[in-house]
Amino acid sequence: MLTDVDNAAFAVFIALFVLVTGMGFVASRWRKPETLAHLDEWGLGGRKFGTWITWFLVGGDFYTAYTVIAVPALVYAVGAYGFFALPYTIIVYPFVFAVMPVLWKIARDRGHVTAGDVVRGSYGSRGLELAVAATGVLATMPYIALQLIGMEVAIKALGLHGEVPLVLAFLVLALYTYSSGLRAPALIAFVKDIMIYIVVIAAIAIVPSKLGGYGAIFTAADAAFVAKGSGGVLLSPAQIFPYASLALGSALAAFMYPHTLTGIFASSGGNTIRKNAVLLPAYTLLLGLLALLGYMGHAAGLKLASNNDVVPALFKTLFPSWFAGFAFAAIAIGALVPAAVMSIGAANLFTRNFWKVWIDPAVTPAGEAKVAKITSMLVKVGALLAILLMPTQFALDLQLLGGLWILQTLPALVFGLYFNWFSSAPLLIGWACGLAGGSWLAWSDGLKPLHSIDFGAGPVAIYTGLLALALNIVVAVAVNLLLKGLPQARLSREAA
Amino acid sequence: MIRLLLLLPFIGLIIVSFYNVREPYLFGFPFFYWYQLAWVPLTSLLTFIVYRSVRHAD
Numbered sequence: 001m002l003t004d005v006d007n008a009a010f011a012v013f014i015a016l017f018v019l020v021t022g023m024g025f026v027a028s029r030w031r032k033p034e035t036l037a038h039l040d041e042w043g044l045g046g047r048k049f050g051t052w053i054t055w056f057l058v059g060g061d062f063y064t065a066y067t068v069i070a071v072p073a074l075v076y077a078v079g080a081y082g083f084f085a086l087p088y089t090i091i092v093y094p095f096v097f098a099v100m101p102v103l104w105k106i107a108r109d110r111g112h113v114t115a116g117d118v119v120r121g122s123y124g125s126r127g128l129e130l131a132v133a134a135t136g137v138l139a140t141m142p143y144i145a146l147q148l149i150g151m152e153v154a155i156k157a158l159g160l161h162g163e164v165p166l167v168l169a170f171l172v173l174a175l176y177t178y179s180s181g182l183r184a185p186a187l188i189a190f191v192k193d194i195m196i197y198i199v200v201i202a203a204i205a206i207v208p209s210k211l212g213g214y215g216a217i218f219t220a221a222d223a224a225f226v227a228k229g230s231g232g233v234l235l236s237p238a239q240i241f242p243y244a245s246l247a248l249g250s251a252l253a254a255f256m257y258p259h260t261l262t263g264i265f266a267s268s269g270g271n272t273i274r275k276n277a278v279l280l281p282a283y284t285l286l287l288g289l290l291a292l293l294g295y296m297g298h299a300a301g302l303k304l305a306s307n308n309d310v311v312p313a314l315f316k317t318l319f320p321s322w323f324a325g326f327a328f329a330a331i332a333i334g335a336l337v338p339a340a341v342m343s344i345g346a347a348n349l350f351t352r353n354f355w356k357v358w359i360d361p362a363v364t365p366a367g368e369a370k371v372a373k374i375t376s377m378l379v380k381v382g383a384l385l386a387i388l389l390m391p392t393q394f395a396l397d398l399q400l401l402g403g404l405w406i407l408q409t410l411p412a413l414v415f416g417l418y419f420n421w422f423s424s425a426p427l428l429i430g431w432a433c434g435l436a437g438g439s440w441l442a443w444s445d446g447l448k449p450l451h452s453i454d455f456g457a458g459p460v461a462i463y464t465g466l467l468a469l470a471l472n473i474v475v476a477v478a479v480n481l482l483l484k485g486l487p488q489a490r491l492s493r494e495a496a
Numbered sequence: 497m498i499r500l501l502l503l504l505p506f507i508g509l510i511i512v513s514f515y516n517v518r519e520p521y522l523f524g525f526p527f528f529y530w531y532q533l534a535w536v537p538l539t540s541l542l543t544f545i546v547y548r549s550v551r552h553a554d
Contacts, residue, residue: 080516086532087509090539094502097543215524233518234528240512248510278544285536292529 005159009325013158016195016329017169020188020336024176027183037366039113042181042373043348044266047108051275053186057341058263058276059283060189062254063089064143065150065335068196068290073307075294079221079231081239083291087247089284092254097277100255101270102417108265114345115261115413116353122416125424126357131431132409133353136258137379139402140346143257144383145395147335147342149308152387154331157312157324163388169332170339174380177340178373182266185340192337195330197286202323203296203314204289210318211299217292220299233295238461242450245463253407253465258345259338339380347375397447401439404449404465408434408472422480430476438468498549505539 031048033041040047049057067085074082103118110121116133120126148166155165176184208214218233225231235243254260267273297310300317304310311331315324351372356363363371386395412427441451442464450461509532518526525533 080528083529083532087535090532090535091505091509093539093543094505097546098499098502213524215521218524218526218529233526235512235516240516244510244512248506274543274547278540278547281536281540285533288529288533288536 006321008322012322012325013329020191020333021172023187024184027187028180030183037369039368042369045182048268049266050268051272054267054272054276055279056189056193057186060193060337061259061263061341063283064338065331066146068331069150069153069308071291072294072311075291076297076310077307079225079233080235084243084246086288088250092251093277100264100273114349114352119412123424128424128428129353133349135405135409136349137346139406140258140342142395142398142402144339144342145386146399147339148387151332151335153308154328158328170384173336174377182344185337189337192333199327199330200286200290207296217295217299221295224298241460245466249463249466253403256406256409259342262345343376343379346379347372350375400449404438407465407469426476426479429479430472433475434468434472437471501542501546
C-alpha cells in the first residue's frame with residue numbers, strides 16, 4: 001500500500017490530518033452548550049453561528065472537495081462549458097440574500113430544524129413534509145459519496161493505494177461528527193478553507209509564471225481543443241442554452257439541499273445571512289480561478305489517465321513535494337466538512353420528519369439528538385459502501401438526478417414564505433409530477449442533464465431540472481385553481 | 497426599489513451569447529472569462545448596496 005509515496009508530502013498530509021481530527025473531537029467543547037443532547041445543539045450548533053463562522057462553514061460546505069476536483073477536470077475535458085459553475089455560484093447569492101433570511105426567521109420562530117419542518121409548519125401536511133424530507137435525504141446520499149471520490153483522488157495522488165486509507169479517514173470523520181455534531185465541521189472549516197485559499201492563490205500566482213502567463217495558457221488550451229476536435233475556450237452555439245439553464249437551475253437548487261440549509265439554519269440571524277450573501281462570493285472568485293487549473297493542465301502538457309487527475313497532477317509536476325502534500329491534504333480535508341454537514345442534514349431530516357412523525361411521536365429532545373447521531377453514522381457508512389461496492393458512475397448519475405430532485409422541493413419550501421395561496425395537495429402533486437417527469441426525461445436521454453425541445457426556432461437543449469421545475473409549478477397552479485374553483489362551482493350550481 | 501439591483505447579476509449572466517466572445521482580452525484572459533469573473537465583485541457590491549439601504553428588524 002505504500003509503494004510510491006513521497007515522504008515529505010506524506011508527512012505534511014498526515015500532520016494536517018491529525019490536526020483536524022483533534023479539532024473534530026475538541027469541537028464538542030467549543031462554544032460549549034449546556035447540553036449537546038438536543039438537536040438544536042448537535043444538529044445546528046445552537047443557532048448561534050455569527051458572520052465569520054457561517055462564512056467559513058457555508059463556504060466549506062457549498063464549495064466541496066468534489067468541486068475542487070471535478071470543475072477543473074470538466075474544464076480540462078471540454079473547456080468553456082465547464083465554467084457554468086461560475087455564473088451558477090454568482091447568481092445564487094442574490095437569491096440567498098432575498099429568500100434565506102425569511103426562511104431562517106420562520107424556522108427560528110417556530111423551532112424548525114429542517115426543510116420538512118418548515119413545510120409542515122406552512123401547510124400542516126404530513127405528506128408534503130415527508131416528500132420534502134425524503135427528497136432531501138435521497139439527493140444528499142450520492143452527494144456524500146462524491147466527497148469520497150474527491151478524497152480518493154487526493155489519497156491516490158499521495159501514492160497510497162487500496163481502500164484502507166479511505167475507510168480510516170471516513171471512520172474518524174464518522175466518530176467526531178457523532179460526538180461533536182455540527183460544531184466539528186464548523187471548526188474544521190476554518191482550517192480547510194484557509195488551506196484551500198493558500199493552495200489556489202499559490203497556483204494562480206506561481207503556475208502562470210512557469211507556463212508563460214495567462215495568454216499562453218489560453219492559447220495552449222485552445223490548441224489542445226482544436227487538436228482533439230471537441231471542446232473550446234468559447235461555447236459552441238449549441239452550448240449556450242445548456243450553459244445558461246444549468247447555471248440558473250443549479251443556483252435555484254443549491255440552497256434547497258439539507259447541507260446548505262443546515263448552514264443557513266445554524267446562523268445567528270437574518271443579517272448574518274445577508275452579510276454572507278455579500279461575502280461568500282469570495283469563494284466564487286476562488287472557484288473561477290480554480291477552474292483555470294484545467295487549462296493550466298493543457299499548458300503544462302499533462303498526460304492524464306483520468307480527467308479527475310488534472311489538479312493533483314499539476315501540483316505534483318509544478319510544486320515541491322511538501323507543497324503537493326499540503327494541497328492533497330487541503331482536498332482530502334475539504335471532503336470532510338461537506339460530508340459531515342451533509343450527513344448531519346440528512347440525519348436531522350430523518351429524525352424530525354420521519355422518526356418523530358411515524359415511529360416515536362413522544363421522543364424527547366435528547367432522544368432526537370441520539371437518533372440523529374446514529375443516523376448520521378449510518379448515512380456515512382452507506383455512502384462508503386456505495387463507493388466501495390458500486391461503480392463510480394452510479395454515484396455520479398445519482399448525484400445528477402439528485403440535483404433535479406432537490407429542485408422540485410423549491411415550490412413547497414419557498415412559495416409558502418411569501419404567500420399562502422397554495423394548499424398542500426397541489427404542491428404535492430406538482431412535486432410528484434416534477435420528480436417523475438424529470439427523472440423519466442433524464443433517463444430517456446441516457447442520464448444526461450439536458451433535454452432538447454423545440455420552441456419553433458429549431459431544437460435547443462435545456463437543463464432537465466429546470467424543465468421539471470416548470471412542469472412542477474404548472475401542475476401545482478392548475479390543480480390549485482381546480483381545487484379552489486370546485487367548491488365555488490358547486491355553490492353556484494346549488495344556488496341556481 | 498433598490499432591491500431590483502439584485503436582478504442585475506441574473507440579467508448580466510443569463511444572456512450568454514452577449515459575452516461568449518474572445519475580444520477584448522484583459523491580462524491574457526478572453527472576454528468570456530474576465531467578464532464573468534468581474535461579475536463576482538460586482539454582485540458583492542450590488543448586494544452590499546441593497547444590504548445597506550434595506551432596514552432590517554432582526
